[in-house]
Amino acid sequence: MGTVSHAAEFRDFNRYYTQRIGLLTDRYMGADRPLSESRVLFEIGSGADVRDLRARLELDSGYLSRLLRSLEGQGLITVRAADGDRRIRTAALTPAGDAALADMNSRATDVADDLLSALDQPQQDRLIDAMAQVRRLLRLAGIDVAVAEATSAPARACLSAFADEMRARVPEGYDDGELVDADELTAPRGALLIATEHGRAVGCAALRRLDDDGVGEVRHMWVRSDARGIGLGHRLLREVELHAAAMxxxxxxxxxxxALREALAMYRTRGYVEIPPYDGDIHVHHAFEKALRTG
Structure with a gap:
């Protein structure tokens, strides 16, 4: 958990930033709608499934429905049942909505340009780099990591994705039969941790007990390609270590x-020490071990 001082700094930054870019008014960017409606308009873009829209923005279904009705009432969007499946609703911009979105984008660009113009080029570069880092860390903080049933649909999907990547990257090939059995990834013998973002599995890591002397093994570390580069692999490994210690x-x-050079670098960075191979797995070229803090 963050310290009290970190929380205070975080809140202070939020207050400053929201005021500085004008989020506190009901006329976002000087237009005739608040930020919430403007953001939904932006997310609809060239068209959106309402369920995906709700998941992406993490909005209550009733609140999103009210926003959509308001935008419909302004003549900016239409909401219709999808062709072939009336349970699915899709939202699309009207010509007036297209014009409103173009105007909003233009206003937003002007605000950003105005803010950046007060800084010289090196300062602008530092600010943009810092914003990119903040975005990566906030995204990482927003991902949920939890133990999942090893036979569940998300678990099967993650392990299948891991096997697909191994087949694509390691010269020896890989067979699904080499995956650890589900009963070995179920308490008290082990666990399967899955990382979820907006309801979608974006990573996993398996833990199984090797013996009764308190030694465990990490298996099947996988991170979805579009979730790499934000530190999710490190977070998954940390969560596995904490779970192992608790067990x-x-x-x-x-x-x-x-062939998995990024994995090698991560394990070494996290304090794993290379040891002689401890089993006959043909895919293992490097074996590691790490002592855990317990108690």
Whole structure:
């Protein structure tokens, strides 16, 4: 958890930023609608499934319905049942909506240009780099990591994606039969952790007990390609370590393939020490171990 001072700094930044870019008025960017409606208009863009829209913006269904009705009442969007499946509703911009979106984008660009113009080029570069870092970290903080049933649909999808990536990247190939059995990833023998973002699985890591002496093993680390580069692999590994310690394990082992260079770098960064191979897995070119803090 963050410290009290970190929380205070975080809140202070939010107050400053929201005021500085004009989010506190009901006329966002000087237009005739508030930020909430403007953001929904932007997200609809060239068309959107209402369910996807709700998940992407993490809005209550009733609140989103009210926003959509308001935008419909302004003549900016239409909401219709999808062709072939009336349970699915899609939202689309009208010509007036297209014009309103173009105007909003123009206003937003003007505000950004005005703010940036007060800084010289090196200062602008530092600000943009810092904003990119903030976005990556906020995205990482917003991802949920939790234990899942090893036989559930999200679990099967993650493990299948892991196997597909192994087939594509390691020279030895990979067979689904090499995946750890579900019963080994179920308490008290182990666990499967899944990372979820907006209701979609974006990563996983498996933990299984190797012996009764408190040694565990990390298996099947996988991060979806569009969720890489934000630190999710490190977070998954940290969560596995915490879970292993809570299960009474005092050390973790893992193995990886030479082709997975980013995995090798991550394990070394997180304090894993290379050891001789501890099993006959043909995919393991490098084996590691790390002592865990317990108690």
């Amino acid at each position: 009474g394990m005092h050390a973790l082992r893992l193995g990886t393939n030479s």
